[in-house]
Amino acid sequence: xxxxxxxxxxxxxFRATGEIIHVFSTHYDHQGVLARAKxxxxxxxxxxxxxxxxxxxxxxxxxxxxxxxxxxxxxLIGDLNSPRNEGSWSTLVSPHYGLxxxxxxxxxxxTALSVPTRFRSPFLxxxxxxxxxxxxxxxxxxxxxxxxxxQRGLLSEPVGPxxxxxxxxxxxxxxxxxRIDFIMLLDNHAVLDQTRT
Numbered sequence: 278x279x280x281x282x283x284x285x286x287x288x289x290x291f292r293a294t295g296e297i298i299h300v301f302s303t304h305y306d307h308q309g310v311l312a313r314a315k316x317x318x319x320x321x322x323x324x325x326x327x328x329x330x331x332x333x334x335x336x337x338x339x340x341x342x343x344x345x346x347x348x349x350x351x352x353l354i355g356d357l358n359s360p361r362n363e364g365s366w367s368t369l370v371s372p373h374y375g376l377x378x379x380x381x382x383x384x385x386x387x388t389a390l391s392v393p394t395r396f397r398s399p400f401l402x403x404x405x406x407x408x409x410x411x412x413x414x415x416x417x418x419x420x421x422x423x424x425x426x427x428q429r430g431l432l433s434e435p436v437g438p439x440x441x442x443x444x445x446x447x448x449x450x451x452x453x454x455x456r457i458d459f460i461m462l463l464d465n466h467a468v469l470d471q472t473r474t
Contacts, residue, residue, distance in 0.1 A: 278312035284320055284355075286327065296349070297334070299327040303355035305365060313358060313365035318380075321369055324351050324463050325382050351463035353385055358457055361387075369461060373472065385461035391472040 284303035290296070301320055306312040331349040359365045369385045372378035462468045 278306035279308040280306060282306050282312070282316065284316070284323070286323060288327065288331075297331045298350040298352065299324070299331070301351070301353045301355070303353070303357075305356065305358045307358045310359070310363065310365075313363070314368055317357075317365045317368035320353065321380070321382075321384065324353065324385070327351060328383065328463060328465060348383075348463075348465035348467045350467040351465070353461040353463075354459070356458045360455070360457060366459070373464070373470075383463050383465050386464045386468065386470055386472070388460045388462060389456070391462075391470055 282303070282305060284301055286299065286301050289298050289300065291298075301324060303316065303320060305316050328348055328351055332347065335347075353369070357363075357365050361367075366387075367376050368379060370376065370387055371380075371384055373384065373386060374390060464470055
């Protein structure tokens with residue numbers, strides 16, 4: 278890595294229920310492709326350990342006054358400094374999204390691809406979609422859900438651009454190249470994978 282990089286892991290326990298969630302926050306190296314790939318391997322390993330440790334905690338405390346999920350919620354947020362077509366992303370999410378498995382055990386879901394939303398494609402960037410460009414510029418406000426349609430459980434339409442690479446200039450790159458910031462959930466019994474084909 279060109280610079281020392283870190284990942285912060287915090288375990289949170291809800292007072293009301295005793296349930297535990299894990300949150301990992303990271304910022305990958307901006308130059309080292311191998312450093313980013315190895316960072317993904319390490320974080321995936323740590324996320325699996327955190328999940329296993331929580332499961333063991335639940336089993337060793339049968340007196341808990343709630344029935345926890347069999348798996349804890351594990352969230353990863355971060356600037357991977359790399360797009361989806363690089364190994365750092367695929368290491369975290371395989372075998373999802375048509376990728377071959379590169380390890381055994383739970384892997385992450387990319388929430389932009391696996392959480393249901395009202396917008397049509399998470400891969401489109403603002404420069405590829407005139408409607409999204411209007412939303413990103415603030416010239417147009419997202420429409421509210423139409424009466425009679427149940428929109429519960431769906432994210433609203435994004436207001437800002439989907440690309441997160443911060444050159445602050447219009448880009449000819451596609452969103453595949455432009456998105457480098459991600460929110461991910463470990464694919465276990467705590468989440469429901471709703472990836473569209």
